[in-house]
Amino acid sequence: MPKQIEELPLVGIHIDFASGIPLYKQLYSLLREAILSGRLKGEQKLPSTRTFSNDLKVSRNTVVQAFEQLMIEGYITGKIGAGTYVTNEIPDKYILDRKAQSVAKNKSKIPSIKLDKKFGSTGLIHRNISEDKIAPFQNGLPSLDDFPFSTWLKIINKNGTYLPRLQFGYKSSTGYEPLKEAIANYLRTYRAVNCTSEQIIIINGSQQGLDLISRVMLKENDNVVLEDPCYFGTKASVLSAKASIFPTPVDDEGISVDYAAKHYPKPDFIYTTPSHQFPLGSTMSISRRLKLLEYAYKNDAWIIEDDYDSEFRYTGSPLPSLQGMDKLNRVIYIGTFSKVLFPGLRLGYLVLPSVEMVNPFAIVKSLVDRQSPILDQVVLSKFIEEGHFTKHIRKMRILYKERQEFLIAELKREAGSLLEVKPSGAGMHVVAWLPDRFDDKKISVIAKENGLVISPLSEYILKFKRRPGLIMGYTAFNKDRLKTGVNILKRILKAQ
Ligand SMILES: Cc1ncc(COP(=O)(O)O)c(C=O)c1O
Missing domain, CATH: 3.90.1150.10 (Aspartate Aminotransferase, domain 1)
Structure with a gap:
């Protein structure tokens, strides 16, 4: 015998015992209204007469009478006692008309929201x-057709069952330890990033990294040097902090440090995509990297290195990250799994220049979304550890x-x-x-x-x-x- 599925009471069905209106008629009218307004959809199964009778504190006979009436009028089908369903045959137009009427009625009451200009373009x-x-x-x-989803699913099956229950509770907002460890190993080996897992914060994609940097570090009127052209998600995050943007041209060797140094002598932040400039595609030369670091050091500025698709290098050997060349801990490194795995995963990482900087980021991340989803982090850490990633x-x-x-x-x-x-x-x-x-x-x-x-x-x-x-x-x-x-x-x- 199939297991009985527990049913939840329907919302908005209230019987007024003092009204004098027959109880079955009240229930009939409420269900009819729910069907016509589209709240109950065609083919949706109704709760059983027993559930209605228990929840509404009416006799089962009352519910059966209401159901019979709805059935006669064609609102529901099936067999009372064995499963009743909302009919599919009420024309959509009728439902939509009813919806439109109620929207029109309510529209005047809904205050409209105007998005502040500080959020920049709606491109994203x-x-x-x-x-x-x-x-x-x-x-x-x-x-996406070439992603090994079957391997991914096998890891989910295995770890969803065996993961200690404690892991499913509230955990550190900086991320799942084994994942941070796996990322640190990968970055040290393949990207020459100089880091330990304690400097890492797991984020929901690089866009969250940019947003967190702007919340935690950027101040109103700070000077931010951006590559021009630039990824508009970065521009929007900078503008949301009400910081000032300083566009800087890009050539075949990357961002023009000479131009920036000449025109913007007091930068607070410099954003760059040195592995593969977005969107022009140049790779920053070693000499330009050194120059950029000098420019930052001289001005006590932070560099934000967005290494969004560095894994895909087709010619020559990969250049080390800017972070790995930084001697004075001024580079904040952002990486993402959106390009190398799939964007819907929404996982990435920030490598902060020092362990001391982690706490403010952890606090703000916990205010934004508490922590990144645990199961995805566990699966990803296994995916990396077992060699599927490389x-x-x-x-x-x-x-x-x-x-x-x-x-x-x-x-x-x-x-x-x-x-x-x-x-x-x-x-x-x-x-x-x-x-x-x-x-x-x-x-x-x-x-x-x-x-x-x-x-x-x-x-x-x-x-x-x-x-x-x-x-x-x-x-x-x-x-x-x-x-x-x-x-x-x-x-x-x-x-x-
Ligand atoms: C340069 C750059 N940075 C960051 C991102 C954001 O990626 P995600 O938030 O999916 O990690 C993108 C996405 O296309 C990008 O092109």
């Missing part, structure tokens, strides 16, 4: 969201390199006269440069109407205008999809 909320199918050339998205990186490096080469070859062959594109030694996207007469924002809008997701370069510009360009992600798409995407883009560009 719209960016990279796919409702049905992931569309080429969405950038920063790994190949194996996945190796596999993806080969796949992504192939995809980049394929995309560039297709772009050159199909649209070589309309755009210019160069290989990128790292990362997950390339920039396709357009002739000056093109409007990259307009092309992005037309691309969207044609099923493509392409970010225009101009969206990331802070101050220094550049040629129009398209940010083209390739990692999440197989060759067929890249090819189809290039053909659609070619048509769009030709029509301009």
Whole structure:
């Protein structure tokens, strides 16, 4: 015999015993109203007559009478005593009309919220969201089809059962110890980051790292040097602290320290993506790194190193992190698992320059969201410890390199006269440069109407205008999809 599922009482069903209205009629009217307003949906199972009778303190007969009436009028189907369901046959229009009426009635009472300008652009909320199918050339998205979800699920099964119960309670807001240990090991070995696990705070992706830095460290009117063009999530976090932004051009060796030193002699923070500048793609040279560190030291400034996709290097040996070259503990290092595993995981890490800095971050993180989800942290730590992480990186490096080469070859062959594109030694996207007469924002809008997701370069510009360009992600798409995407883009560009 199947196990009886405990049912919860329905909300908003109250019988008025003093009203004089027959009890079955009251219950009938309340259920009918709940169905017509859409609160009870088609095919939804109703609680049993026994549950209603217990919860409402009415006889079972009263409930049966109400059900019978609803059944006669076609609001519910099934068999009283064996399972009754809301009918599917009430036209949506009727339900929607009722909903619209109640919304219209209430609208005037709802105060509207105006988002403060300090939060900057709304780009982040719209960016990279796919409702049905992931569309080429969405950038920063790994190949979700190639993630070893079966291994991930096996680890969940094993650890969800055997993990000590204590781990499921409130724990340190800095994160799960074995995960911090695994990350520290990885960073020391593969990124030349100079750290121990005590300097690490587990965060919900790098965006939370940027937000925490701005909450904990940034003060109103602080001077923040940003790469121009720049990731708009960074700009928004800086603006939310009401700090001032100092745009600094980027060249083939990374952020122009000469420009910054000349124009911004008093920086408090410098934000940079040295492994793979976002979005232009340059890798910061060693000499530029040394110069940048000197600039920070001289001004007693902090450097924020956002190492968002450094795992994907296709040419030469990886350069050590800026953090690893820092002798005076001025670099705050941010890493994420969004690119190397999958963005929906929402896990990343901050490596703070000293153990003493951890406590203020831990306090603020606990105020924001208490701690990151434990089961995901446990699974991830096992995934790293058991070697699946480095194996996945190796596999993806080969796949992504192939995809980049394929995309560039297709772009050159199909649209070589309309755009210019160069290989990128790292990362997950390339920039396709357009002739000056093109409007990259307009092309992005037309691309969207044609099923493509392409970010225009101009969206990331802070101050220094550049040629129009398209940010083209390739990692999440197989060759067929890249090819189809290039053909659609070619048509769009030709029509301009
Ligand atoms: C440069 C850069 N930093 C940070 C992020 C944020 O990543 P997440 O919050 O998913 O870790 C992104 C995402 O695309 C990025 O491009």
